[in-house]
Amino acid sequence: MDIKRIRAFTHGYTDKDDRLAALSYFSTFAVYALTMGLGVWALTSWHWIAALPFMVILGFASVRLYVLQHDCGHASLFSTRNRNDLAGHVLSVFTLTPYAVMRHNHNLHHAHVGNLDHREDGEVYTMTLAEWQRAGRAERLMYRLYRNPAVMLGLGGLYTYFIRYRWPRNTRDVGVAGVLLHNLAVLGWLGLLWLIAGVPGLIMLGTSGLVAGVIGVFMVYLQHNFEDTHWDRRPGLNPQYAALMGSSCLNLGHWWDIGTGNICYHDIHHFNPRIPSYRLRKCHFALDAVAPMRRIGWTEALASFRLKLWDEEAGRLVPFPRQSVREAAAA
Numbered sequence: 001m002d003i004k005r006i007r008a009f010t011h012g013y014t015d016k017d018d019r020l021a022a023l024s025y026f027s028t029f030a031v032y033a034l035t036m037g038l039g040v041w042a043l044t045s046w047h048w049i050a051a052l053p054f055m056v057i058l059g060f061a062s063v064r065l066y067v068l069q070h071d072c073g074h075a076s077l078f079s080t081r082n083r084n085d086l087a088g089h090v091l092s093v094f095t096l097t098p099y100a101v102m103r104h105n106h107n108l109h110h111a112h113v114g115n116l117d118h119r120e121d122g123e124v125y126t127m128t129l130a131e132w133q134r135a136g137r138a139e140r141l142m143y144r145l146y147r148n149p150a151v152m153l154g155l156g157g158l159y160t161y162f163i164r165y166r167w168p169r170n171t172r173d174v175g176v177a178g179v180l181l182h183n184l185a186v187l188g189w190l191g192l193l194w195l196i197a198g199v200p201g202l203i204m205l206g207t208s209g210l211v212a213g214v215i216g217v218f219m220v221y222l223q224h225n226f227e228d229t230h231w232d233r234r235p236g237l238n239p240q241y242a243a244l245m246g247s248s249c250l251n252l253g254h255w256w257d258i259g260t261g262n263i264c265y266h267d268i269h270h271f272n273p274r275i276p277s278y279r280l281r282k283c284h285f286a287l288d289a290v291a292p293m294r295r296i297g298w299t300e301a302l303a304s305f306r307l308k309l310w311d312e313e314a315g316r317l318v319p320f321p322r323q324s325v326r327e328a329a330a331a
Helices: 003-011 018-045 048-073 081-095 099-111 116-121 129-134 137-147 149-162 176-224 239-245 254-259 266-271 277-289 298-306 325-330
Strands: 309-311 316-318
Touching (some): 003 266, 018 176, 048 254, 048 277, 081 176, 149 176
16 A cells, blocks of 8 residues: 555645635534424424424534544644634534544544554453453453443543533643633533424434434544454554555445535545535545555444454454353353
């Protein structure tokens, strides 16, 4: 794989266009506001079942807002750092994610992607097969629960966005005041929504937040947890190779790309985070002319949830080892 050639090719897609950025930014807010209003109307005038489609669309709009905030953290949405930071702080109120800490933690994730010695900076923790074999019964049980799709997708998003992000990791290092002000702004948004739309407004926000959390964790997991992902240790680790091969491309359909702001083209995002989200899809498919890119469809994506451990010897992600009842009890 010609890393230099791929990097040179992706540089052609790093130009920022404030018109496209503003279109993506304000149109996503427009969809967010419209579906919020229609959902409240459906709840108050019809039945909660009538509001379900609007809850789902509002959930996807929330995911897009988070992706745009993520772009701002990389200074890749608008043409200047100041515009990105201003837009990112505004978005953070609606994504429930403090901007400065998100930017700091996500940059750590980029710095250590694929590095087995810095898995604490990953978004989903992965244990190696050797560590699993050495682990005791309690540690194995906790890890099984953590990697269980029902727990991860159901409780994971709820815990992360509604609870954990009220005081994220590294808050003391990045800025306590910023997180406290952010939480006050979120309370202000909740209060304003209650004044305008009452309880139905809070129901729409809560249910769409749960939908967004499930979608978000689903993608975060699959972005680095697939059979042919890449992990290594220094000094042998090649950061550029790890960024490209340790990240996936989820080819789940054009409407999914629209709903998630193209963030599923995660391999080239990690390889060159200066590419704006509105250019990721085009760049990824154009890159086939330089190096055929691997894409994961729905079948492989869903199958990846059974992969739990990194096998260093085999160089791939594997399921939990099969054990007899007696071995499982002894573990």
